Amino acid sequence: xxxxxxxxxxxxxxxxxxxxxxxxxxxxxxxxxxxxxxxxxxxxxxxxxxxxxxxxxxxxxxxxxxxxxxxxxxxxxxxxxxxxxxxxxxxxxxxxxxxxxxxxxxxxxxxxxx
Amino acid sequence: xxxxxxxxxxxxxxxxxxxxxxxxxxxxxxxxxxxxxxxxxxxxxxxxxxxxxxxxxxxxxxxxxxxxxxxxxxxxxxxxxxxxxxxxxxxxxxxxxxxxxxxxxxx
Numbered sequence: 600x601x602x603x604x605x606x607x608x609x610x611x612x613x614x615x616x617x618x619x620x621x622x623x624x625x626x627x628x629x630x631x632x633x634x635x636x637x638x639x640x641x642x643x644x645x646x647x648x649x650x651x652x653x654x655x656x657x658x659x660x661x662x663x664x665x666x667x668x669x670x671x672x673x674x675x676x677x678x679x680x681x682x683x684x685x686x687x688x689x690x691x692x693x694x695x696x697x698x699x700x701x702x703x704x705x706x707x708x709x710x711x712x713x
Numbered sequence: 714x715x716x717x718x719x720x721x722x723x724x725x726x727x728x729x730x731x732x733x734x735x736x737x738x739x740x741x742x743x744x745x746x747x748x749x750x751x752x753x754x755x756x757x758x759x760x761x762x763x764x765x766x767x768x769x770x771x772x773x774x775x776x777x778x779x780x781x782x783x784x785x786x787x788x789x790x791x792x793x794x795x796x797x798x799x800x801x802x803x804x805x806x807x808x809x810x811x812x813x814x815x816x817x818x819x820x
Contacts, residue, residue: 632807636754642799642810655806688754692808700744700803704756 601625603705605691611711612681620676620708624693631674632694632702633666637687645689648674649696681712715740715802717811724816726790734785734814736800744803745776745783750813751796759785761803790818 604623612618624631633645644658648668659665663681668674678685688709692702716739726732736745747759760767760774762783767774771790776783783800795818801808 634808641812642801642808644807644809647806649806658807690756699761700805701746701758701761702803702808703758704748706753706755709754 603691603693603703605689605705605708607708608706609709609711611713614683614712615680617677617679618681618710620678620689620710622674622676622691622693622705624672624674624691625695625703626672628693628695628703629671630694630696630700631668632692633674633676634690634692635660635687636690636707640687642690645676678710681710683712686710686712715742715804715809717800717802717809719798719800719811719814721814722812724814726816726818728790728792728818728820730790730818731786731788732790732816734787734798734816736783736785736811738781738783738802738811741781742778742802746801746803746808747774747783747785748799748801749794749796750799756799759798787816790816792818792820794818 606621631648635643647655663679666676688707690707692704694702744763748756762776764778771788773786797813800811
């Protein structure tokens with residue numbers, strides 16, 4: 600079946616603009632996660648959704664970052680007033696939860712803030 | 714929080730060689746994942762392994778949860794094995810990733 604998909608694959612934006620990144624999880628997966636991988640850095644957890652609710656927002660780096668999930672499926676990560684340090688690859692993952700917490704990752708969105 | 718460390722940080726092999734990558738974690742865990750990040754950045758699931766040993770082709774993994782480590786074995790390495798290998802502790806609400814091992818396999 601189809602894996603996790605993300606769009607756009609690449610995004611170049613000017614400093615100060617807002618961006619939206621989209622994630623389509625594997626059908627039937629109830630949990631959805633966002634991570635960030637900065638150049639030369641490790642993988643950093645951002646936020647987790649169980650269904651449409653986000654019980655853990657502790658990983659969001661600032662109040663410019665927000666995320667929502669609707670219908671227990673698609674999720675959108677929004678970054679307002681982008682800064683150069685926001686440049687990174689943003690990765691989305693989903694997990695079935697029922698019986699397994701194994702996470703499956705999408706191809707990522709490469710964000711460049713100029 | 715849980716700390717996850719991997720060694721070695723970098724590994725260079727000639728095609729056909731075998732290797733062992735190590736993942737140490739600072740606290741008891743219920744589950745662990747191994748990933749291969751290919752040169753295009755895609756994270757590919759290798760193993761979901763709470764304890765014991767699993768094998769998939771030329772790759773196998775062993776987790777000894779009581780001693781807080783996991784090992785990934787790559788046998789008869791190929792150039793397509795190049796990339797970064799990550800282990801990650803699996804929690805109910807997130808993965809905590811290790812620092813990664815960058816593997817380069819030359820023909």
